[in-house]
Amino acid sequence: MIPMDYELRRCSRQCALTGRELREGETFYSVLTIEDGQLVRHDYSSEAWQGVPVEGVVAWWRSQIPTSESKRRHMAPNDVLLDVFQELENQPDQTDVRYVLALLLIRRRVLRLEDSHRDGTTETLDLYCPRLEQHVQVKVETPTPDRIEEIETWLEGLLFARAD
Numbered sequence: 001m002i003p004m005d006y007e008l009r010r011c012s013r014q015c016a017l018t019g020r021e022l023r024e025g026e027t028f029y030s031v032l033t034i035e036d037g038q039l040v041r042h043d044y045s046s047e048a049w050q051g052v053p054v055e056g057v058v059a060w061w062r063s064q065i066p067t068s069e070s071k072r073r074h075m076a077p078n079d080v081l082l083d084v085f086q087e088l089e090n091q092p093d094q095t096d097v098r099y100v101l102a103l104l105l106i107r108r109r110v111l112r113l114e115d116s117h118r119d120g121t122t123e124t125l126d127l128y129c130p131r132l133e134q135h136v137q138v139k140v141e142t143p144t145p146d147r148i149e150e151i152e153t154w155l156e157g158l159l160f161a162r163a164d
Helices: 078-090 092-107 145-159
Strands: 027-035 038-045 057-064 073-075 112-119 122-129 134-139 160-162
Touching (some): 078 092, 092 145
Antiparallel strands (some): 027 038, 073 160, 112 122, 122 134
16 A cells, blocks of 8 residues: 655665766656555666666656756746646546646645545546545546657646746
């Protein structure tokens, strides 16, 4: 069982496979697994990354080590993300985007995972939003490899604003 409250550690800045330090501006991959009932994060350099992780992985994502020259970016307020999440409910062609956004909102503790259930081949997350005082359901739809970059770009535009 996945713990409902969890703390993810920050990027280790070290490749879990090679032990090499990750450099500023370098793209890396992070993987969450469950080990001894705890969520554990492993970071991998691009050259050590072997593609989509094997079964047993809870989540994975691609990121980049910030550079000292990059300006600090501020995350969009939770209310903005929640509004977008609600708008996506009636857009069946954006089910994968809504699922990814739901995971982000769970991580930010805006939504709370209460349960999940499977009906045939379809898995659904049962979530609760204390701000709206309502329950919502989200279909689990992991993005296809060709959609991942598109969703990442869209989310980056939504999530971040540059601080000048």
